[in-house]
Amino acid sequence: MPQWPLLRALRGGRDTRSLSLTARHLHHLPWGLAKMKALECLNLRDNRLCRLRPDMEALSRLKVLNLGNNMFEDVPEQLTCLKSLQKLYLFGNNITRMSPLVCGGLQNLVLLNLNNNQLSYLPPEIHRLENLECLSLNNNQLQSIPRELCCLRKLRELHLTHNSLTALPEEIGHLTKLKILSLSRNQIEELPEGLCKMASLRVLDLAGNNIQIFPTAMQDLELVELYCEGNPLLRKHPVCAIQEEDVLTLKEITARFILAQLKSSNLSLRRAMKQNTEAKEILSQQRECAQCGYGFLNMWLECVQFVDVKQQMKTSRNLHLLPVRILLCSYKCFNQHDDGLFGIAVP
Known part of the structure; x- marks a missing residue:
């Protein structure tokens, strides 16, 4: 497949800042890509890529990288060399694993999109993405989230729709800047009291879980939107009960x-x-x-x-x-x- 956009970019000089090579049936990255050292935005979505070239580290100014809808099976470790990267899109791949090494090398990342993959767990080292503001993990196979994720104090959006979560860590209350929390279509039965400490939370989506009752301090949240259809919420059905005497240990x-x-x-x-x-x-x-x-x-x-x-x-x-x-x-x-x-x- 001719690589005309890349050829034109190279002819135009190495000061090109943005390049899009979407839907070009690429199995490998073009050899001349690493020479574009001024590149800040690279769009490679809708191809057939499964690995990155070792010389990707030359793109030291890259801020936005879109690898969505490719064939990656893990988050490429070569990304650790991209110290300037701020936005990373890896949606629609076959990713089952996220290496702890990746977390240590992307400390300037503010957005990470891993929607529509096959992740079943996240490494505890995810707390190293200390500048992350938006984390999207919709449509994966997560059964839990590590409590270390709750150390991402700058996080403003957390999307976990369509996973297999059964509970949330109590430490989720540490995410005091979080504004949007999407947890619909999971298997959550009970919400932690820590959820009510999220002072900035404005949108909470809990639709399609197994929740019957909400935490004690739920009224402390200043929510603007709350969605919880598809849950077996308790209803008012007064019944007679036998009062037993309190026997304390x-x-x-x-x-x-x-x-x-x-x-x-x-x-x-x-x-x-x-x-x-x-x-x-x-x-x-x-x-x-x-x-x-x-x-x-x-x-x-x-x-x-x-x-x-x-x-x-x-x-x-x-x-x-x-x-x-x-x-x-x-x-x-x-x-x-x-x-x-x-x-x-x-x-």
């Missing part, structure tokens, strides 16, 4: 006493707690009662509150009342709750 009684003392600013106890790492670890798992405000560990009653979100944001069709988890420390507090809380019946 010695560990639970002790924990509740200590938590209450800490809440009342017991200084001597605070000083003692700083020296006991084991106790600190146990008490770090505390929950707070929505009725009395005191902390507890394991003995708790799960309730649901139905929050009207239709007027606050754009939502899925027919979604008016969002089921939000509410935790109570005892039946005593349950008997004092308002009419907006419902106990969850276990079938």
Whole structure:
């Protein structure tokens, strides 16, 4: 296949900044490409490429590289030499693996598109892409995401639609600049409380999962759009229940006493707690009662509150009342709750 665009570019001098060789049935990169050292944008989508040339490292000024719809089976390690690269498109390939080495060499990357591949996992080293703002992994085979991904503090968009995710790490709350989170068409059953710490989140797409109830602090999010159609959300179906007397373990009684003392600013106890790492670890798992405000560990009653979100944001069709988890420390507090809380019946 004649390489007229490349020939014209070379004849025009080595100062060419942009080159497009799309849909030219290329199996290999042209030999003269590495001579175009001023190149900043290279579009090679819709070809038959499965590897890059070793001399690609000569393109030290390259900022945008489009390798979409080719035949790569992994993310090419030669990319680590492209220190100036900011946007990388690898959608529509056969990629099953992303080498940790790639993550270490692309520290200026702000956009990475790996949609429509066969990735089943991400390397923990992905946290090295410290300037990444947009990560798109739609239509892959991911079963989980590493907690290290939550160290990408500049991330603004995360797209994980059509994967096999069953859960999210609690650390996802560290993504405080994230504005768009797309998780539709996965197998997620429960959302972590950390999700509610994402202060910048405005669009959340959870359609087509297995979610029944939302985290306790869900109302703290300032969402503009929320999509959750296709989930088995809890509905209002009041049933009679048998109230059982609270029987607390010695560990639970002790924990509740200590938590209450800490809440009342017991200084001597605070000083003692700083020296006991084991106790600190146990008490770090505390929950707070929505009725009395005191902390507890394991003995708790799960309730649901139905929050009207239709007027606050754009939502899925027919979604008016969002089921939000509410935790109570005892039946005593349950008997004092308002009419907006419902106990969850276990079938």
